[in-house]
Amino acid sequence: xNKARQNPVNALAAHTVLxxxxxxxxxxxxxxxxxSFKTRKSIFREPLALPDADSFSLIGYQTVLKQGxxxxxxxxxxxxxxxxxxxxxxFGAMAAFAxxxxxxxxxxxxxxxxxxxxxxxxxxxxxxxLELMVQTGLVNTLLALILVYTAQGLPLAVFILSEFxxxxxxxxxxxxxxxxxxxxxxxxxxxLPLVRPAMATVAVFxxxxxxxxxxxxxxxxxxxxxxxxxxxxxVFIGQFVTDWNAVLSALSxxxxxxxxxxxxxxxxxxxxxxSGAVK
Amino acid sequence: MQTPRIKWHIxxxxxxxxxxxTAVMIFPLFNTLRLALYTxxxxxxSFVGLENFQTLFGDPRWxxxxxxxxxxxxxxxIIHMLVQNPIGIMLAAILSHPRLRFAGxxxxxxxxxxxxxxxxxxxxxxxxxxxxxGIAPDLLSSxxxxxxxxxxxxxxxxALTTLALISVWQFVGIPMMLIYAALLSIPExxxxxxxxxxxTGLSAFWKIKLPLILPSIGIISILTxxxxxxxxxLIYAAQGALAGPDFSTDILGTxxxxxxxxxxxxxxxxxxxxxIASAMFAIILIGVCIYLFGIQTRLKxxxx
Numbered sequence: 001x002n003k004a005r006q007n008p009v010n011a012l013a014a015h016t017v018l019x020x021x022x023x024x025x026x027x028x029x030x031x032x033x034x035x036s037f038k039t040r041k042s043i044f045r046e047p048l049a050l051p052d053a054d055s056f057s058l059i060g061y062q063t064v065l066k067q068g069x070x071x072x073x074x075x076x077x078x079x080x081x082x083x084x085x086x087x088x089x090x091f092g093a094m095a096a097f098a099x100x101x102x103x104x105x106x107x108x109x110x111x112x113x114x115x116x117x118x119x120x121x122x123x124x125x126x127x128x129x130l131e132l133m134v135q136t137g138l139v140n141t142l143l144a145l146i147l148v149y150t151a152q153g154l155p156l157a158v159f160i161l162s163e164f165x166x167x168x169x170x171x172x173x174x175x176x177x178x179x180x181x182x183x184x185x186x187x188x189x190x191x192l193p194l195v196r197p198a199m200a201t202v203a204v205f206x207x208x209x210x211x212x213x214x215x216x217x218x219x220x221x222x223x224x225x226x227x228x229x230x231x232x233x234x235v236f237i238g239q240f241v242t243d244w245n246a247v248l249s250a251l252s253x254x255x256x257x258x259x260x261x262x263x264x265x266x267x268x269x270x271x272x273x274x275s276g277a278v279k
Numbered sequence: 280m281q282t283p284r285i286k287w288h289i290x291x292x293x294x295x296x297x298x299x300x301t302a303v304m305i306f307p308l309f310n311t312l313r314l315a316l317y318t319x320x321x322x323x324x325s326f327v328g329l330e331n332f333q334t335l336f337g338d339p340r341w342x343x344x345x346x347x348x349x350x351x352x353x354x355x356x357i358i359h360m361l362v363q364n365p366i367g368i369m370l371a372a373i374l375s376h377p378r379l380r381f382a383g384x385x386x387x388x389x390x391x392x393x394x395x396x397x398x399x400x401x402x403x404x405x406x407x408x409x410x411x412x413g414i415a416p417d418l419l420s421s422x423x424x425x426x427x428x429x430x431x432x433x434x435x436x437x438a439l440t441t442l443a444l445i446s447v448w449q450f451v452g453i454p455m456m457l458i459y460a461a462l463l464s465i466p467e468x469x470x471x472x473x474x475x476x477x478x479t480g481l482s483a484f485w486k487i488k489l490p491l492i493l494p495s496i497g498i499i500s501i502l503t504x505x506x507x508x509x510x511x512x513l514i515y516a517a518q519g520a521l522a523g524p525d526f527s528t529d530i531l532g533t534x535x536x537x538x539x540x541x542x543x544x545x546x547x548x549x550x551x552x553x554x555i556a557s558a559m560f561a562i563i564l565i566g567v568c569i570y571l572f573g574i575q576t577r578l579k580x581x582x583x
Contacts (some may be wrong), residue, residue, distance in 0.1 A: 010480070014373045015381075021370060022388045024448070028403045029391065033412060047414050087299070095296035110293065117304055119501075119567050121509040123532075125307035127539060127553045129312055132307055151303035154296050163375040177407045181290040212396035214512040215532075219540075229304050234516060243410075246401065254399050264396045266387055270456065 023141030029255060036060055036248035043244055061253075064236070067246070070253055072225070073232030077257075080142050080228060081210050084149035085203050091150065092157030092164075095197065097187050099158065100165040101173070113161070117155035122148065132222055140223040148216050153206040164198035165191060201272035205267050211258065230252060249257060312560065315553035331554040345555070347526060348534040349562075351439055355530055356507040358443035359450075364499055366447070367454025368492075372484055374455070375462035386459070393452035401516030404445045408432055432517065435527040442528055444515055450506075454499045461495035462488060494578045501570040508563050511536060531559050 035043045042055035049055070064070060096137060097109050122129075129148060130139070137143040168191055176186045192199075217231040227235070233254040241248040262269075318327045329474050335341050370389060374382050392400065408431055416428040431441040439502060456520045473479070511532030514522055520542050522529035537545075539552030 011379070014379060017373055018370070018385045018389075019368075022385055025389045025392050025451075028407055029395070031407060032403050045413065047412060047417070087295075091296040091299060094292040098292035102286070102289050104286065110297070113305075114296070114300060117300065118522075119505060120560070120563065121505060122304050122308075123509050123511075124556050124563070125304065125311045126535075127549045127556060128307035128310035129303065131310070131314075131549070132303070147299065147303050151300050154300050154304075158296060160545065184291075187292070208394050211396075214397055214515065218515075230396045230398050233507060237398070237402055244406075247406070248387055251399055251402055255395060256351075258394050258396070258399075261519075262391070266390070270386065270390075 008118040009177050032248055033252045033255065036245070036252040040261070042246055043248070057245070060243075060247075061251030063240070063243060063246040064249045064253060067240070068232065068236045069224070069227075070229070070232065070248065070250075073227050074257065075205070076142060076226055076232075077211060077229040080145045080149065081207060083142075084144045084153065084210050085206055087146065087150040088153035088157050088206055089199050089203060092154050092202065093161050093192060093195070094187070095154070096158045096161035096165050097191060100162040111158075114155055114158045117152070118159060122152045126215070126219060130219055138220075140221050140226050142221065142226055144220045145216055148220065149206075149210045151211075153202075153210070156205070157202045160202055161195060161198055164195045168194050204269045204272055207261065207265070208258070229257070308560075311553045311556050313553075314550055315557045318550045319548075331550055332557075335551065335554050335558070341551075344526070344529070344534060346556070348531050350527045351528065352510075352530040353510060354439060355443045355446070355510065356504060358440060359447060359503050359507055360500065362444065363447040363451050364454050364496070364503065367451050367499070368458050368496070370451070370455045371458035371462055372488070374459055386456075389455060390452035392449045395449065396450075397512035398516045400445060400449050401513050404448075405432060405517050408441070433524060437523050438518070438524060439528045442514060442517060445517070446510070449513075453502070457495055457499055458492055461492040466489050494575075497570065497574050497578055500574075501567065504566045504570075505563055508559060508566070530560075531555065535559065 035047060037051040037057065038055045039057040039059070042049070042051070046055075051057075062179065095114065099107060133139045133144045138147070138240075172190055173186050176190050181189070212230055213228075214230050214234060217228045218234075221227070222231065233250050236250050237247050240250070315331055316326060316328055318331065319325075335345055373379070374386060376382075396556040402496050406412055406414075410416065410430045416425060419425050419428045428435060445461075469487060469491075471484060473483050478486055509532055510530060514528050514530060514533050515536065518528050520533060520537050520540075522533045522537075535552055535555045538555055539547055539549060541547030
């Protein structure tokens, strides 16, 4: 090893840059969460101080929980995200299996057709999507959102999963066929368990954009009982814009679930990105 | 008949994905392009050919908004290319140093903003930059730069750049991670060969690593392009549908939303909305084609 790679000055400079950037990245989140626990007066007087016995207050959270239906919003977001992920993974894996396992006429063409959606954002079709949902009576239902996110997530899911399914050994599948397993059993019992890591990657990639989306909830499901957490907090904050305690608490409540998900899945996410799944 | 029997299991495996994808994505996409050729007169939909596009580009009331939104969108994109991607590459280069301690911690922390929703990011920065709360002016005055402070989000000349920088703050984690992955995949032997020839430190980065990660930089550029040209949420969350002050932060996504749904006294118009969506489709398609045929084919890929 040579000197340049061990130079303590370089290491110090590297840590300085990284610490500085980490502060920039975390400071806004920190300020919001800390101030959500303070009284209105101390929010303005000492915005950067931690809450102490004098300045501690939960009034913002009380307003939020009384006025906004955050549990309902959370539940809606949960249903939409989990259901969309389930369908993306199930349908995506099935299509990926068909494309990677069987030779049939139009295989390549079908692969290209499904890959189109990787680069073209589904939002371009919003006008017609809304019309479709109006015609089918799905406006203001969670199903509309689930369908849209499933369609949006499928192209990349099929692409990534078929890459992985090509690596599953043919001998294993042929052994299954000799034992008389049906193609469906081979897929569900033999292949799916083997591509579980790839499925986890696909799930984590899709989870955050679905959870955070504002566009489709705003257009397809703005009604109170089907609001997602993202839309719900947007509307709530818009209404309570002068009540700083409530706004800060609503923001903190919206940050919380994402941070929890991130802490749980960050390893998977980082491994997914760095394993070159999106090359 | 050439095929004696249909292999039903292939159909069953493909059907759900193809049906949902076709019905909810591809069909509406083309239907939107088709709707751009229609208009509604007395609640009857009638074919008008390219009239909507003539209005969009010819009628000064529309074309001014359109070119304003498109110009703003390009500025938004340029800031991302000039600020987000270089910072991402720099952070990745530092993080990929083999002996760096706490690399995992830094990586995780710097990625936090990327997972937050636009609503959280938009409002959080709005509060922090707000002159009422005073965090931004206080911080600036603590380093003696108080005179630099202005209510950036409220000034026409600064608002768009400020929002673009907020978006950079949010998404810098993505180029960082992708470049980090690309840097880790460079084999140690190549770097050691460089060291033998006396190429170390910064010059190793410029002369060896950077050429090797060019394909990843290409991918990041096209992802940034597509992401920026259908952006909407951050502007909507921070500035509202009117993209104030005085439309100075209006981009194609907010313009589409206002046209489609209407605002204040103007009624929503799905057909003009479709025309704008078609224009966005064309812009994204041109960008993707430039990338696929103009850039990607010229980049050398190295197999290790």
